Amino acid sequence: xxSTPYPWPWHGSLDPRRLAxxxxxxxxxxxxxxxxxxxxxxxxxxxxxxxxxxxVVRVRVRPPLRPSAGLAAAAPFGxxxxxxxxxxxxxxxxxAAGWDGFHxxxxxxxxxxxxxxxxxxxxxxxxxxxxxxxxxANDRGYECLLLSDACAVADASLGRAALSMIEMxxxxxxxxxxxxxxxxxxx
Amino acid sequence: xxSTPYPWPWHGSLDPRRLAxxxxxxxxxxxxxxxxxxxxxxxxxxxxxxxxxxxVVRVRVRPPLRPSAGLAAAAPFGxxxxxxxxxxxxxxxxxAAGWDGFHxxxxxxxxxxxxxxxxxxxxxxxxxxxxxxxxxANDRGYECLLLSDACAVADASLGRAALSMIEMxxxxxxxxxxxxxxxxxxx
Amino acid sequence: xxSTPYPWPWHGSLDPRRLAxxxxxxxxxxxxxxxxxxxxxxxxxxxxxxxxxxxVVRVRVRPPLRPSAGLAAAAPFGxxxxxxxxxxxxxxxxxAAGWDGFHxxxxxxxxxxxxxxxxxxxxxxxxxxxxxxxxxANDRGYECLLLSDACAVADASLGRAALSMIEMxxxxxxxxxxxxxxxxxxx
Amino acid sequence: xxSTPYPWPWHGSLDPRRLAxxxxxxxxxxxxxxxxxxxxxxxxxxxxxxxxxxxVVRVRVRPPLRPSAGLAAAAPFGxxxxxxxxxxxxxxxxxAAGWDGFHxxxxxxxxxxxxxxxxxxxxxxxxxxxxxxxxxANDRGYECLLLSDACAVADASLGRAALSMIEMxxxxxxxxxxxxxxxxxxx
Numbered sequence: 001x002x003s004t005p006y007p008w009p010w011h012g013s014l015d016p017r018r019l020a021x022x023x024x025x026x027x028x029x030x031x032x033x034x035x036x037x038x039x040x041x042x043x044x045x046x047x048x049x050x051x052x053x054x055x056v057v058r059v060r061v062r063p064p065l066r067p068s069a070g071l072a073a074a075a076p077f078g079x080x081x082x083x084x085x086x087x088x089x090x091x092x093x094x095x096a097a098g099w100d101g102f103h104x105x106x107x108x109x110x111x112x113x114x115x116x117x118x119x120x121x122x123x124x125x126x127x128x129x130x131x132x133x134x135x136x137a138n139d140r141g142y143e144c145l146l147l148s149d150a151c152a153v154a155d156a157s158l159g160r161a162a163l164s165m166i167e168m169x170x171x172x173x174x175x176x177x178x179x180x181x182x183x184x185x186x187x
Numbered sequence: 188x189x190s191t192p193y194p195w196p197w198h199g200s201l202d203p204r205r206l207a208x209x210x211x212x213x214x215x216x217x218x219x220x221x222x223x224x225x226x227x228x229x230x231x232x233x234x235x236x237x238x239x240x241x242x243v244v245r246v247r248v249r250p251p252l253r254p255s256a257g258l259a260a261a262a263p264f265g266x267x268x269x270x271x272x273x274x275x276x277x278x279x280x281x282x283a284a285g286w287d288g289f290h291x292x293x294x295x296x297x298x299x300x301x302x303x304x305x306x307x308x309x310x311x312x313x314x315x316x317x318x319x320x321x322x323x324a325n326d327r328g329y330e331c332l333l334l335s336d337a338c339a340v341a342d343a344s345l346g347r348a349a350l351s352m353i354e355m356x357x358x359x360x361x362x363x364x365x366x367x368x369x370x371x372x373x374x
Numbered sequence: 375x376x377s378t379p380y381p382w383p384w385h386g387s388l389d390p391r392r393l394a395x396x397x398x399x400x401x402x403x404x405x406x407x408x409x410x411x412x413x414x415x416x417x418x419x420x421x422x423x424x425x426x427x428x429x430v431v432r433v434r435v436r437p438p439l440r441p442s443a444g445l446a447a448a449a450p451f452g453x454x455x456x457x458x459x460x461x462x463x464x465x466x467x468x469x470a471a472g473w474d475g476f477h478x479x480x481x482x483x484x485x486x487x488x489x490x491x492x493x494x495x496x497x498x499x500x501x502x503x504x505x506x507x508x509x510x511a512n513d514r515g516y517e518c519l520l521l522s523d524a525c526a527v528a529d530a531s532l533g534r535a536a537l538s539m540i541e542m543x544x545x546x547x548x549x550x551x552x553x554x555x556x557x558x559x560x561x
Numbered sequence: 562x563x564s565t566p567y568p569w570p571w572h573g574s575l576d577p578r579r580l581a582x583x584x585x586x587x588x589x590x591x592x593x594x595x596x597x598x599x600x601x602x603x604x605x606x607x608x609x610x611x612x613x614x615x616x617v618v619r620v621r622v623r624p625p626l627r628p629s630a631g632l633a634a635a636a637p638f639g640x641x642x643x644x645x646x647x648x649x650x651x652x653x654x655x656x657a658a659g660w661d662g663f664h665x666x667x668x669x670x671x672x673x674x675x676x677x678x679x680x681x682x683x684x685x686x687x688x689x690x691x692x693x694x695x696x697x698a699n700d701r702g703y704e705c706l707l708l709s710d711a712c713a714v715a716d717a718s719l720g721r722a723a724l725s726m727i728e729m730x731x732x733x734x735x736x737x738x739x740x741x742x743x744x745x746x747x748x
Contacts (some may be wrong), residue, residue, distance in 0.1 A: 002706075009626075024703030028730075030562045063733075065293075065300035066571075097293035098700025099733070104290035106252075106284035112515050113252035127726050128733060132700070135693045139625045139659025143488050154729060165688050172624075172660070172689060186575060197440075215543075216554045250546075251513045253384075285513025286396070286546070300701050314539050316547060319513070326438045326472030328673050341542060348535030352501050355528060356402075358500060359437075439667075471667035478667035480626075480658035487626035506669035 001185040003177030008145045009118050014185055019054035020116035021046055022137075024101055024123030024130045026061050035124065035152035042122040042150040045179045048050045050091070052186045055116055058090035059101035063130035094171060095106035100132035108140060118143050120182070127162035134171055135164070144174030147182060188371040189367075190364030192354045196305050201372055206241035207231055207303035207341035210277060211288055211310030211317045214249050220338035222311065229309040229337040232366045237278070239373045242303050245277035246288035248333045249318035277356070288320035295327060305330050314349035321353070322360055330357030334369060375557040377551030379541045382519045383492050388559055393428035394490035395420055396511075397464060398475055398497030398504045400435050409498065409526035415443060416496040416524040424465070426560045429490055432464035433475035435503035456473070461504045475507035482514060492517050496524035509547055510542070518548030535539035562746040564738030566728045569706045570679050575746055580615035581677035584651060585662055585684030585691045596685065597715035603711040604685040606740045611652070613747045616677055620649035622663035624688035662694035669701060674745055676689075679704050681743070683711035686722035692705050696728070696734055705735030708743060 008014075023042060035127055046056045089116025092114075111117070119142045121134050129142065132149055137144050146166060153159030167172045188195055195201075210229060216222065233243045279301075284291025298304070306329045308321050317338055324331050333353060340346030353360045375382055384386075397416060403409065409481045420430045466488075471478025485491070495508050504525055511518050520540060527533030540547045562569055568577075584603060588594065607617045609684025653675075672678070680703045682695050691712055698705050707727060714720030727734045 016296045030691060042656075064702055065296050065701065083305045099696060100700050102298045103697075103700045107514065109284045111253050121662075127722075128729065132696045135696065136299035136664075139661050139664045139693070141483065141625055141627065155725070158722050158726055158729075159720050162726075164716070165692075165719055165723075166720075168689065202505060230555065251515055253515065284419050290513045291509075296702065314535075315542065318539075322473060322509065323477075326477045326506070326669065328438055328476050344540070345535050345539055345542075348501075348532050349539075351529070352505075352532055352536075355502065355532075371484045439670050471670045478670045480665035483626050483658045483665045 001177060002181045003175040004177055005171045007161045008142045008175040008177055011143075012111070014118065015066050016053035016186065018187050019052070019118045019120070020057055020111055020174055021049045021120040021122060022057050022059045022101060022133060023040060024059045024061060024102060024121065024133055026124055027063070028151050029124045030154055034156075037151055038122075038124070038152040041179050042147070045122060045147060045150055045182060046090075048186050049120065050184050052081075054120075055081040055111075055114055056090045056093065057110065058093040059107060059123070059133060060093065060095045061099050061101050061133065062096065065104075069149070090181070096133075096152060099129045099132040100136045101129065102136045102140065111142070118140070119145070121146040124152035125154040125159075126151035127158045128154060131162050131165075140175045145182070146174065147179050148176055152164070188364060189368045190332060190362040192358045193261045195359075195362040195364060196330045198330075200307065203236070203240035203373065204237070205303055206305045206307070207244055207298055207301070207308060208236045208241060209246045209288060209320060210246050211246045211248060211308065211320055213311055213316045215248070216311045216334070217339050217341055225337055225339040226288055226308075227313070228243075228366050229334070230306070232309060232334060232337055232369060233277075235370050235373050236307065241373075242279065242301055243277045243278040243307060244294070244296075244297065246310070246320060247280065247282045248286050248288050248292060248320065249283065249288075251285040284317040286316045287323045288316065290329065298329070309334040311339035312341040312346075313338035314328070314345045315341060318349050318352075325360045332369070333361065333363050334366050335363055336366050339370040375551060376555045377519060377549040379545045380549055382549040382551060383517045384545075385517075388492065390423070390427035392490055393423060393426070393483060393492045393494070393537065394431055394432050394477060394488070395428060395494040395496060395525070396433045396436060396507060397424045397434045398507055399534075400438070400498055400503045403498045404526050404528055408530075412496075412498070412524055412526040416521070416554050419494070419524055419556060420464075422557050422560050423494065429466065429488055430464045430561075431481070431484065433481060433497070433507060434467065434469045434505065435473050435475050436470065438472040438477075440442040449453065449520060466558060473503045473506040474510045475503065476510045476514065485516070491515070493519070495520040498526035499528040499533075500525035501532045502528060503534050505539075512547045520550050521553050522546065522550055523553050562736060563742045564706060564736040566732045567736055569736040569738060570704045572704075575679065576748065577610070577614035579677055579739055580613070580679045580682060581672060581675070582615060583618050583620045583662060583694060584608045585620045585622060585682065585694055587685055587690045588624070589601040590685045591713050591715055595717075599683075599685070599711055599713040602740050603708070604613050606681070606683060606708060606711050606743060607651075608737070609747050610681065615652065615747075616672075616675055618668070618671065619654040619683070620668060621654065622660050622662050622693060622694065623657065625659040625664075627648045660690045660693040661697045662690065663697045663701065665671050672703070678702070680706070682707040685713035686715040686720075687712035688719045689705060689715060692723050692726075699734045700744045706743070707735065708740050709737055710740050
């Protein structure tokens, strides 16, 4: 599909059976109309990915546990992860122990067992948790595409810089594309 | 304290503020009077560890996700991890994505944030999940003691062999001790 | 192929392009005629695996770094890992930071990039480093076969117990087979 | 010490025995006078850190292994990691299997065994490998300070954005400071 700095995926074939979309969420999501718009786009893409045979994974990121914080800080781990079943909800959910969605949770195991190595990145915040998760996914051998209009930013100019970082050196962390281009490809 | 093949912990000081007990549980725990006795001992030790200032961590192990099993096999991850608050329950809980209690979950992060590097191993099954968890803990730099009378075995002779493996080469995976000796040390 | 407690691999197809043999080595390998015989068998199998299109990976395991040992204990990491090129040598080498050959090294990354998810286990010591590596591989989703006659034991009765542990519950950590049966399958 | 957005380290005490500086290097370091100046500053800081009792760790990052690249891409792992011994060289070296200096190598194990939980970040490139390594360190519970004048950038405006990302939300990935301020603190 059309994406920068190279047509995604790298090897040219977008097989939906190898596809998953990570819907990243953070504890204090940004508000405002642009964040709401990104959330709406992310939901549409998730629906299209599922319909095409792809997997939808909710990835909850959070501040890391800090030694000084002690046990109380572990409390968020008490929230139930869930395998949701319907509507626009995620197929699977992973709760990370840091800003990187792969850290301290079974996200890598879930994707591997499901045979998914093509990852779409959406959610919030683009330059924080989404970026950490994409950097980690790329290091783990996943082929990644960040959907720029399906991500909410904490700061608009930092969000633009985060996209540029991905595109450096021929796509050092993967590629950047639009939901419109992806939806065209999946339909 | 008195343990084999060396007095535990290695450096000689059993500081309860650095202590945690891992109560390992598996999906199909063994039954029978000896397993019940081990469970009762494990509960007593957990209470004494908590009273002395140690941390009690429930560690749920399980079969790994297999590619052929697909999404359905991920369902157990939907069970809620919990920070329990009272009675004989655990202070924290970690749900692993395999037989090693550190795999695909935040157990390492929880112990690190809580400043616990002295680990007691209890639960079931000694030669399966408990052994995998102890081997992994030792590789990660934790100083480990397996409480032989607080562990249930799947097979009695394999359980004895598992204890001998720990004791090889001067304590290759840590040390083995009895709950009686530990309780004396903590009181 | 013929193996216990189930015909390996689980899904029935032994595709050499998905196959790798891990040749585990430890700092103080056991001596004597039975260890020498196991080493010879392991070398023959590695040659046959390579000829059939499989990958040969040398995996060096070692005692974990301990806090009290400080920097000096890190010295073994100074030994050069190597991509060897010929004869009976390994195709790739990974140096672990513990008894589990996957711990603190790129073994998982190497196998994933090479597309190998069917693993043969050989080397030493069966009940120590080989067992830790097989338990970890199984948790990571690899389908594993331990070649009992290609592994050296530290203690004969513990080696037998280690084989029985693998075979529990229908093959809790994979399967156990002989080099003869494997060589027949590959030829 | 004076740093933004909070005085580093978080808990107020800069104990050199808990301190390590990560000197990150990448396969294609940027050239030019500003990169050279950053390298010179990084070397001075490393010397001062060592003199004060801190640890100097060379961290080599690289592009991740990709499935399509196959075995040939693994060749860089053949380069020898080294425990260097003198002059301005590093005390320890870790070779990562990706842009995150903790990925697929024993960096976490080395730091833990050496009792170092206060990390200084230097090297190249600030917005690429250094940022991935700092994000990962922060998730793992390390308290991090990026030395802005000891890091070379691939792109000046992206480098500035990378610093701003660290400073968001009260220091989401740690703090940012100058070598001058650190040297004053260590002397």
